[in-house]
Amino acid sequence: MIGPPARHHLFENFTSCLSVEPAFDRTVVSYQGNRGVPGFRWMKYKEGFSRRLVEQFIQAYRPHSVLDPFSGIGTVPIIATGHGALGTGIEIMPIGARVGEGIVQAANGVSATDMSRATDALLRRIKTSRPAPKRFSFPHVRITEQAFSAETELEIAKARHFISEVDRPAIRLLLDVACMTVLESVSYTRKDGQYLRWDCRSGRSLRSRVDKGPIATFHDAIEARLWEMIEDMDSLKDAYGRGYPHLMIGSSLNLLRKFSAGQFDMVITSPPYANRYDYTRTYALELAWLGYDQDGFAKLRQRMLSATVENKPKLNWLHSVYADDRVFLDTAFTMYRSQSVLHDILNALRNKAHELSNKHVIRLLEGYFQEMAIIIKELGRVVAPGGTVIMVNDNVQYHGEEVPVDFILSDFAEQSGFVCENIWVLPRGKGNSSQQMARFGRREIRKCVYRWVRTDERY
Numbered sequence: 407m408i409g410p411p412a413r414h415h416l417f418e419n420f421t422s423c424l425s426v427e428p429a430f431d432r433t434v435v436s437y438q439g440n441r442g443v444p445g446f447r448w449m450k451y452k453e454g455f456s457r458r459l460v461e462q463f464i465q466a467y468r469p470h471s472v473l474d475p476f477s478g479i480g481t482v483p484i485i486a487t488g489h490g491a492l493g494t495g496i497e498i499m500p501i502g503a504r505v506g507e508g509i510v511q512a513a514n515g516v517s518a519t520d521m522s523r524a525t526d527a528l529l530r531r532i533k534t535s536r537p538a539p540k541r542f543s544f545p546h547v548r549i550t551e552q553a554f555s556a557e558t559e560l561e562i563a564k565a566r567h568f569i570s571e572v573d574r575p576a577i578r579l580l581l582d583v584a585c586m587t588v589l590e591s592v593s594y595t596r597k598d599g600q601y602l603r604w605d606c607r608s609g610r611s612l613r614s615r616v617d618k619g620p621i622a623t624f625h626d627a628i629e630a631r632l633w634e635m636i637e638d639m640d641s642l643k644d645a646y647g648r649g650y651p652h653l654m655i656g657s658s659l660n661l662l663r664k665f666s667a668g669q670f671d672m673v674i675t676s677p678p679y680a681n682r683y684d685y686t687r688t689y690a691l692e693l694a695w696l697g698y699d700q701d702g703f704a705k706l707r708q709r710m711l712s713a714t715v716e717n718k719p720k721l722n723w724l725h726s727v728y729a730d731d732r733v734f735l736d737t738a739f740t741m742y743r744s745q746s747v748l749h750d751i752l753n754a755l756r757n758k759a760h761e762l763s764n765k766h767v768i769r770l771l772e773g774y775f776q777e778m779a780i781i782i783k784e785l786g787r788v789v790a791p792g793g794t795v796i797m798v799n800d801n802v803q804y805h806g807e808e809v810p811v812d813f814i815l816s817d818f819a820e821q822s823g824f825v826c827e828n829i830w831v832l833p834r835g836k837g838n839s840s841q842q843m844a845r846f847g848r849r850e851i852r853k854c855v856y857r858w859v860r861t862d863e864r865y
């Protein structure tokens with residue numbers, strides 16, 4: 407356990423910002439609130455915000471320009487644009503970016519009539535007895551092999567063949583989104599927390615005997631999804647038909663550089679949590695659908711914000727990104743290096759490295775906080791004086807050491823020109839893992855929403 411004085415100092419600084427906020431239950435903060443919400447219900451993007459949460463902040467602050475540097479399926483930029491603001495999002499995984507673009511196209515371009523015609527034609531093609539040429543087969547990677555039944559494989563190939571022949575890019579995109587978003591439901595897999603669980607019918611040799619129940623045919627699943635998309639089109643046009651948000655695909659670790667100082671008056675965001683969650687594993691089917699091969703998976707994972715035990719340091723790359731502004735990078739790294747509570751925790755974990763289930767959690771935490779120091783310092787630059795940052799994040803715990811992510815990131819924020827006004831705590835925290843519980847007892851880890859306000863001073 408980390409003792410005084412460093413922890414006391416950090417806790418003294420930020421404890422007064424803490425308050426339990428009953429309004430932020432899981433259905434508001436997380437994707438769960440999006441069931442039935444036009445557009446955002448198409449993809450079960452479990453890491454996503456609910457529409458309600460984003461609307462609540464946009465309505466309260468009425469910003470002119472809003473940024474989400476980890477924008478997922480584009481919830482923040484799309485909703486901000488729908489409310490008349492300039493919405494910008496940066497997302498590294500093409501899955502989220504593509505769904506977001508699909509919602510925008512449905513709101514601004516494609517008509518329900520054109521989409522219905524395309525749907526009928528696609529469904530007819532899937533029903534034909536003629537198989538698609540081999541090159542349209544699902545592009546499996548090792549971890550997706552045997553995910554589908556033989557019949558589903560044939561139907562998927564016919565759909566891919568059909569989509570390749572569609573001329574209009576917006577229709578092609580929407581059909582592609584529809585297919586990508588049903589892959590899990592027609593497969594022998596299920597996204598389950600950090601894992602992709604396999605159904606016992608997959609033919610893989612498995613220890614567990616998960617049975618996910620009835621599995622729809624690809625034809626039926628895609629039919630249901632496409633009619634849902636068509637049904638949503640009018641509401642999407644009403645809500646988000648005012649223009650196009652700026653959806654950027656790439657890493658905020660180098661793209662934030664491109665914005666001018668004070669360009670945004672609000673940021674609403676939720677970065678990956680420091681919890682080992684590997685998006686490339688849970689979204690393996692969707693990434694394979696998009697053409698990622700094994701090497702592509704590894705490269706994408708490495709480019710993402712460090713949050714898994716596989717991530718290696720990005721220092722050389724970060725030095726090249728900041729080659730023309732070494733001072734900026736050095737200041738961000740100094741914030742990281744001088745965070746004594748974090749380093750006490752890292753040292754405690756290093757001393758127990760032989761007891762850790764995976765010693766690379768140390769490297770994960772080092773990378774996570776170095777990179778978040780850069781992101782937060784950039785937010786201090788791009789948010790205008792008086793502007794607000796809302797950030798959703800969870801604390802984490804490794805080997806009985808709780809990492810107060812909320813306090814550490816708020817400390818970085820205060821060194822980057824913000825004042826931490828609130829750390830709203832969700833009424834229910836996150837339980838620790840069963841192994842940790844057996845060893846260290848039950849502990850609830852804080853899940854929080856932070857509010858930082860940019861001061862008028864120059865940083």
Ligand SMILES: C[S@@+](CC[C@H](N)C(=O)[O-])C[C@H]1O[C@@H](n2cnc3c(N)ncnc32)[C@H](O)[C@@H]1O
Pocket residue numbers: 451453454455456475476477478479480481482496497498499502656657658659675676677678679685709710711
């Ligand atoms: C917690 S989710 C946020 C989801 C989003 N709030 C929504 O409503 O869909 C974090 C997102 O950050 C993305 N991400 C991870 N590393 C990134 C990076 N370096 N740059 C931009 N996005 C990144 C992940 O792919 C993931 O979609």
